[in-house]
Amino acid sequence: MTSIRYSLAGILVSLFLFVATGQCAWAAAATIDQLIGAAKGEDSIEFYAPATLTPKGAQELGAAFNKKYNLNIKLNYISAGNMAKDAGKVVSQAASGFPPEWDLMVVTDAHHATLWLRKLHQTLTYAKLGVDVKAINYDNGTISIVNQIVLPAYNNKMVAPNNAPKKWEDLLDPKWKGGKLGMPTTTHHLSRLAAGPWGEKKTTEFVKALAGQQLILGTLGELYSRLQLGEISVAVALHDGFVNQAKKKGAPIVFAEGIEPVISPSLQVGLLKGARHPNAGYLFAAFLVTPEAQEIWEKYTGQSSAFVSGTSAQKYFQGKKVLYMAQEQAEMVDRLATQYGKILGFN
Numbered sequence: 001m002t003s004i005r006y007s008l009a010g011i012l013v014s015l016f017l018f019v020a021t022g023q024c025a026w027a028a029a030a031t032i033d034q035l036i037g038a039a040k041g042e043d044s045i046e047f048y049a050p051a052t053l054t055p056k057g058a059q060e061l062g063a064a065f066n067k068k069y070n071l072n073i074k075l076n077y078i079s080a081g082n083m084a085k086d087a088g089k090v091v092s093q094a095a096s097g098f099p100p101e102w103d104l105m106v107v108t109d110a111h112h113a114t115l116w117l118r119k120l121h122q123t124l125t126y127a128k129l130g131v132d133v134k135a136i137n138y139d140n141g142t143i144s145i146v147n148q149i150v151l152p153a154y155n156n157k158m159v160a161p162n163n164a165p166k167k168w169e170d171l172l173d174p175k176w177k178g179g180k181l182g183m184p185t186t187t188h189h190l191s192r193l194a195a196g197p198w199g200e201k202k203t204t205e206f207v208k209a210l211a212g213q214q215l216i217l218g219t220l221g222e223l224y225s226r227l228q229l230g231e232i233s234v235a236v237a238l239h240d241g242f243v244n245q246a247k248k249k250g251a252p253i254v255f256a257e258g259i260e261p262v263i264s265p266s267l268q269v270g271l272l273k274g275a276r277h278p279n280a281g282y283l284f285a286a287f288l289v290t291p292e293a294q295e296i297w298e299k300y301t302g303q304s305s306a307f308v309s310g311t312s313a314q315k316y317f318q319g320k321k322v323l324y325m326a327q328e329q330a331e332m333v334d335r336l337a338t339q340y341g342k343i344l345g346f347n
Contacts, residue, residue, distance in 0.1 A: 030282070032129050036069050038279035044074040045280050048086070049106040050267065050301065051079040052241055057300030064296060065287050073280050078102060087111040090272060094120055099274035103281040109266045110188040110337065112142050113330035122271045122278060129286040135307040137268055138327050145288045145297065146267035147306040147313045147324070150189050151259050153238035155227050157252040164234075164256045168193070171236055172209050182223040182232040183215040183344055189237040191336035192263050195329035200336065207340045210236065217345060227253055237263070244302030261323040264306070 030038075047058065055077055062075030078101075080086065087107060090100050091114065105112075115121055121141030127133050135144045152165050165171055171181060194203035216223070216232050223235045224242045228251045238253075246253035269288055271281045287293050294311050298304040304311035306322075325333060341347050 030124065030128075030279075032283070032286075035129070035279050035283045036071070039069070039071055039073065039283050042073065042277040042280040044076055045104060045277050045284055046076050046078065046102045046275075047104050047106075047284070048078045048080055048102040049104075050241075052301040052303075053077070053079075053297070054300055055079075057296060060296050060300075061288075061293060064292055065284055068287065068290070068292070069283065071280070073284075075284075080107070083107045083111045084114075087114045090115060090120060091118055094118070094273065099276065100272040102272060103275040103277045104269055104271055104285060106145065106267055106269045108148075108188075109137065109142075109144070109268050109325050109330070110333055112138060112268050112270055113327075113334050115270065115272070116141055116327065117331065117334075120273045122273050122275060122282075124271070124282050124285075126286055129283075131286050131289055132307045135289055135305060137266075138270070138330075142268040142270035143285055143289055144266035144268050144307060145294075145305055146301070146303045147264045147317070148267065148303060149240035149243075149255070149313075149316065150237050150263035150265060152234055152236055152256040153227065153243055153253055154234045154256055155230055155232075155252050156254050158230055158233045165259065166256070167259055169206070171234070172206070172213065176234060177213050179214055179216055180233040181210075181213050181215050182226055182235045183210070183217055184220045184223050184235065184237055185218070185341070185346060186220060186237065187340040187344065187346065188333055188337035189263055189265065190340055191333045192265070192323055192325055192329075193261075194336050195325065195332045196323045197261060200332075203336070204339075204343075207343050211344050215344065224253070239265070241301060241303055248302075260321040262317070262320050263323045264317070265325070267303070 058075055058077035066073060093100055116138040121138060123140040125140055126136050126143055131143055137144060152171060154164050190207055194200045226232045227235050243253060243255055269285045271278060271285060275281050289305055289308055291308060294304050294308045298312060304313040306313040306317050
């Protein structure tokens with residue numbers, strides 16, 4: 001008699017995939033009225049999002065969501081820590097056959113690429129819910145809810161506007177050598193240039209030359225603090241969340257305006273495969289690109305979507321050369337981000 005044994009992990013994997021596949025098949029044709037009806041059977045949403053949103057901002061979003069759709073769903077806000085690490089955590093959990101801790105994740109397009117390449121999103125035809133097709137990414141797995149502005153930034157008490165970089169290549173000027181430039185861990189910002197207008201050869205040569213400038217390395221938050229204190233003069237790349245924060249606090253940090261292309265990573269929301277509250281999750285994801293949700297998001301974070309009319313991002317990008325990342329570029333951006341991290345001395 002042949003004995004067949006199933007491991008607990010194997011059973012969990014099978015169950016996880018069966019449930020997730022069933023949810024995906026149903027959702028593909030769901031209308032907004034069907035989602036609202038189905039969401040009424042779910043009591044909460046586990047919502048992983050940037051710390052800049054704050055618990056108060058999340059509470060306001062949740063209240064507006066419930067009011068709009070006549071629901072009573074609790075939005076459990078989880079403040080994002082290390083996005084790369086937490087995306088990796090989702091990958092590990094799925095590989096072990098366990099459902100994710102969160103229903104929805106708001107992370108950058110580069111971090112969602114990690115999930116998309118492993119088919120860890122639950123998809124929906126979001127265009128049927130009124131979402132602009134230009135904001136839908138990763139085979140209907142995510143929606144861009146924020147388009148960040150990434151440019152070199154400088155301390156304007158240390159650097160006069162006429163001496164600030166006027167183009168990306170100006171960062172290679174010898175005057176910035178010797179600890180005057182700060183380079184963040186977000187090397188995917190530079191790899192976007194390779195996937196876009198510069199190509200891999202030019203960008204890799206630029207990164208190698210940049211490494212010769214004796215950079216100060218750190219996270220975005222660390223470099224923001226050092227730039228504010230005058231310990232560095234210029235950050236190679238900083239996003240508008242920090243520049244907006246500096247403006248509010250009167251800190252001497254401004255963008256090197258006029259540099260093109262403007263790199264625009266997007267913060268995207270995506271429902272994770274195996275999410276416990278899929279219907280409310282889908283509905284809330286689409287809600288985040290409504291004008292009322294964007295107004296709340298911008299109120300707390302200073303950031304917004306370029307694909308929602310009337311937002312600050314939509315107005316800022318008009319007439320500028322903007323570098324968005326297409327999903328077919330994701331693998332290249334991911335590969336080069338790792339390569340450039342090694343060249344610059346991060347690993």
